[in-house]
């Protein structure tokens with residue numbers, strides 16, 4: 001299911017008795033706000049992030065990306081859009097790259113999350129981080145955490161991708177600075193140093 | 198030093214914090230006691246507000262306050278326009294931060310809720326009831342000038358904010374005498390800049406001290422401080438603007454917006470820090486957009502292929518209000534560039550700046566120059582076709598010949614230096630142009646439609662001489678300053694007033710210092726983006742930071758070197774004239790083994806135990822650099838596409854970029870700027886564009902509807918360069934941030950039109966979506 005829809009669907013179920021207001025969205029002059037939906041039900045959650053367990057009560061409607069950023073304070077994961085298009089919020093959820101704006105915190109309860117902050121092994125950079133640095137795969141850096149996590153997923157599924165496979169594999173992540181070219185080279189480079197290719 | 202640091206593609210020092218998620222962007226900052234603002238926005242493009250009731254919203258959970266235009270009226274001043282172009286009858290209608298009586302675009306602020314959490318603030322917006330009396334809206338900038346069109350501002354008849362003209366030579370005579378003329382109407386659609394980081398602001402007012410701190414996603418914190426002072430009335434000396442990590446801007450983070458002013462207002466009312474962050478869809482409604490030109494253009498030439506004249510009438514949409522720099526973009530940065538890379542003796546142009554019921558339009562990467570390059574390069578292709586000449590041959594006949602120290606063009610500018618034939622030749626060789634034409638001919642025989650597009654460009658950069666800024670109505674200077682401070686250990690801090698946000702100057706400026714005075718590049722740290730920590734600067738935009746701010750860093754470092762020489766002379770008991778410098782060492786001529794290193798000098802200057810008579814202690818220098826002229830980077834790009842006539846789909850197969858931005862401090866960074874620029878410029882040719890309906894509702898209101906370039910839309914871009922130093926810059930630098938964007942739109946445009954020529958298609962409005970291309974092919978075929 002498309003991210004935003006999935007999240008609506010679940011909010012709907014949880015808050016069936018509450019008034020869930022679907023916005024007019026674009027074309028009706030109101031931004032399609034990711035924060036609306038009136039349900040203040042609090043739900044207990046326990047999530048392991050980068051190996052550390054976090055528990056607490058959150059609003060049922062809260063998006064995982066907001067839990068990670070606002071409650072846990074790991075701000076490396078970014079919010080770049082409100083329609084699940086940009087990929088800036090990509091984290092690993094139980095090992096799979098996931099847009100954290102498409103998941104409710106409650107859905108992630110009991111799961112393991114890895115964010116960009118948890119990717120390096122101590123002070124040793126992950127090969128993808130090293131490759132992005134070496135190949136100038138970033139400029140403003142805002143897309144980078146999500147891009148690196150998405151690239152990690154790509155290499156997990158295809159350890160030695162061609163350039164065109166890399167380009168297709170990253171089409172869910174938008175970068176406005178690099179024109180993608182050095183990102184592609186970085187992923188190619190990381191694949192090599194990770195033993196693929 | 199063994200490796201040459203200037204010109205070396207070293208890794209960026211910005212990157213470790215960015216690749217590990219440790220960088221702090223505005224929305225990542227959480228202050229103690231911070232509350233959150235959400236802004237209610239007009240759902241109408243044009244309406245009178247008849248009533249607002251906020252009482253129900255005020256009672257919602259977590260809500261601290263709700264304010265409307267009634268509350269800000271008389272407390273906040275209107276948002277100023279800072280580029281008041283002269284001789285244009287410019288109208289500057291009031292632009293309140295929160296609309297009071299009338300709203301003029303979908304997104305105009307109507308009220309603000311402050312609540313304990315952002316979710317609560319957004320929730321409460323739903324409980325504000327506003328009654329509107331809607332009016333007709335107008336979006337098309339030409340239609341907006343017609344009699345009877347909806348009027349946005351009472352005192353701006355026909356919505357014409359200004360009428361600006363440029364003229365050189367005698368265009369009327371050139372057209373009267375022309376052997377051949379061509380004309381076209383070119384639409385440059387509205388574009389959304391889309392930096393990946395949405396805009397955000399945190400305002401913190403401390404009433405006890407009267408200090409206002411504003412964290413802001415700004416490209417120019419010093420201008421933001423100045424304008425915050427103008428709008429809030431707080432003294433400039435009591436305002437601190439911090440642009441922390443900023444996630445791209447592309448022009449859209451130059452302006453001073455209502456939202457920052459509203460955040461400041463709320464904090465000043467409530468005495469707590471207030472954060473506001475836009476959603477992406479909100480960004481699409483309120484953050485300034487680019488382009489929106491309708492260009493009616495014509496070119497005159499002799500039958501043997503010499504361009505003799507250019508005439509334009511341009512309708513430039515400005516949106517509902519003047520943004521910070523908007524009048525300067527379609528005029529000074531556009532009309533003055535009508536000669537492009539060519540010798541065009543006779544030019545006349547008129548630009549109408551027009552209010553329309555859309556988001557305000559301001560600088561977007563390239564700002565005025567892509568709009569100029571587009572019309573020139575399109576006309577050049579049309580003229581070549583009409584004359585039956587090859588598009589490249591025709592360009593060669595008209596390019597300005599190589600010049601090293603100044604070339605005057607008809608619009609009144611003096612280009613600094615250029616070798617336009619060289620970049621074109623490098624580009625054609627790289628692409629093997631004649632082989633491409635042969636291949637194209639073969640494919641056409643098989644019914645396949647390959648197109649080859651070429652564009653040259655020259656851009657006005659390194660903005661600019663402050664005296665010229667004043668003469669063209671820019672309400673500020675355009676110089677930059679830097680402070681270079683050596684610590685006792687020989688480590689260096691450099692404070693600059695500009696504010697890079699992805700362009701890598703923390704690295705390249707350190708390379709400049711290392712190059713000039715021989716310290717290790719890792720011993721230099723660049724500080725920027727905080728008005729309390731840095732000297733005055735006018736900001737990062739218009740490809741100016743490396744050129745202008747980099748010159749200030751260079752000159753300040755050279756002052757350090759001079760003082761070091763004098764101190765070395767004293768310490769070595771020699772005359773200053775006898776001191777030589779090499780690789781960070783100062784020594785008496787002939788005795789390099791008795792050298793004082795720059796680190797020795799830094800220590801001795803800082804402890805000041807043994808200073809020469811009259812020399813001040815410390816090793817610190819500042820420099821203010823006001824450029825004597827603009828810089829004019831240039832280049833030539835080539836694209837190859839294939840169009841599938843059955844579906845209208847375009848396959849971008851090859852792209853060659855050859856740019857000359859002068860000497861390169863860090864070629865890896867230069868290349869990255871070109872890649873990013875090219876992709877941003879291809880976007881509007883093939884996919885991107887803002888669409889409003891007739892009522893002014895934004896139909897491309899989310900990232901789902903607005904088609905941004907993605908990784909899979911591109912082949913590898915082939916990048917090459919040439920080096921023609923600027924004669925007037927201390928390092929010869931010109932700037933490169935916008936080059937790719939300026940060149941790539943016309944390059945791809947021309948390639949697609951070249952592919953479609955045998956099918957009889959003469960005109961399509963961008964973006965070239967498959968549907969539009971397919972329709973154009975069909976109607977050309979059916980009409981034929």
Ligand code: FES
Nearest residue numbers: 080084086087101
């Ligand atoms: S913020 Fe999740 S995809 Fe954009």
Ligand code: FES
Nearest residue numbers: 139143175176177
């Ligand atoms: S590096 Fe800026 S958006 Fe990718």
